[in-house]
Amino acid sequence: MTPLLQVQGLNKSFGGIQVSRNISMTLPRGGRVALIGPNGAGKTTFVNLLAGRLRPDAGHILLDGEDVSRLEPIARTCLGLVRSFQISRLFLDLSFADHVRLALLQRDGQSQRMFCSTRRDPAREDEVRAVLARLALSELADLKVRNAAYGQHRLLEIALALAMKAKVLLLDEPAAGVSRADVPRMLQAIQSLPADMAVLMIEHDLDFAFRFASHVVVLAEGAVIFEGTPREVMADAQVRSAYLGRYADRVGKGAA
Numbered sequence: 001m002t003p004l005l006q007v008q009g010l011n012k013s014f015g016g017i018q019v020s021r022n023i024s025m026t027l028p029r030g031g032r033v034a035l036i037g038p039n040g041a042g043k044t045t046f047v048n049l050l051a052g053r054l055r056p057d058a059g060h061i062l063l064d065g066e067d068v069s070r071l072e073p074i075a076r077t078c079l080g081l082v083r084s085f086q087i088s089r090l091f092l093d094l095s096f097a098d099h100v101r102l103a104l105l106q107r108d109g110q111s112q113r114m115f116c117s118t119r120r121d122p123a124r125e126d127e128v129r130a131v132l133a134r135l136a137l138s139e140l141a142d143l144k145v146r147n148a149a150y151g152q153h154r155l156l157e158i159a160l161a162l163a164m165k166a167k168v169l170l171l172d173e174p175a176a177g178v179s180r181a182d183v184p185r186m187l188q189a190i191q192s193l194p195a196d197m198a199v200l201m202i203e204h205d206l207d208f209a210f211r212f213a214s215h216v217v218v219l220a221e222g223a224v225i226f227e228g229t230p231r232e233v234m235a236d237a238q239v240r241s242a243y244l245g246r247y248a249d250r251v252g253k254g255a256a
């Protein structure tokens, strides 16, 4: 079966410095993959290439077999390759339910309707409630984004990807900046996403990444240096020296 997402030989340079080196990987339907690596390894650049914010110098990105490498970000989003919404793009004076409603309207190609009609479609309202409930956000339905906590904003970003019916969700450090107490809730939210949605997450918090992922890709100096299960990644000598060092030792001791 064709993998949902296929990345073939992506290269990207900035001013003569190669930041992505011949990156290839696949993501199956429902895959849960963490992308890890040291600072400057090229993780964000890679996600920018996938999402369409950057164009590769060479290589291809195929979604469901269709080459999307030259498409604009919005066209990729419409095909189901969705990057988690950035907090800076939320509307402070709209509620959580409003945001989900807008995402559903956009998904269904009806976003112009919000200007033409104030009538609420009962089926859509059911869906708004279902999306919020899935992420345990029902109680915040009427809360304006302005009055919500940072961790709640980040949960809303995931709710929007759910509403958009993402096939592949790209998450850029979902736990970053979230208070320690809220991290388990974030993990739970991500784990509650539909089983057929593939999720690729960049994450510096390795405990978080390894709890989420069944497969881990390690980038260093722009290239994939290792892929495997969290256990295999922690056991690999090259990965330990390039990146994991103290983390793997700490976890190893903790487990002993």
Ligand SMILES: Nc1ncnc2c1ncn2[C@@H]1O[C@H](COP(=O)(O)OP(=O)(O)OP(=O)(O)O)[C@@H](O)[C@H]1O
Residues within 6 Å of the ligand: 014, 015, 019, 037, 038, 039, 040, 041, 042, 043, 044, 045, 046
């Ligand atoms: N637009 C750009 N122009 C020039 N250099 C860039 C640009 N974007 C990224 N870089 C460089 O590319 C390299 C990889 O950066 P990138 O942000 O992709 O790494 P990263 O793995 O996401 O790092 P971090 O974990 O610190 O966020 C870095 O050396 C960075 O300075």
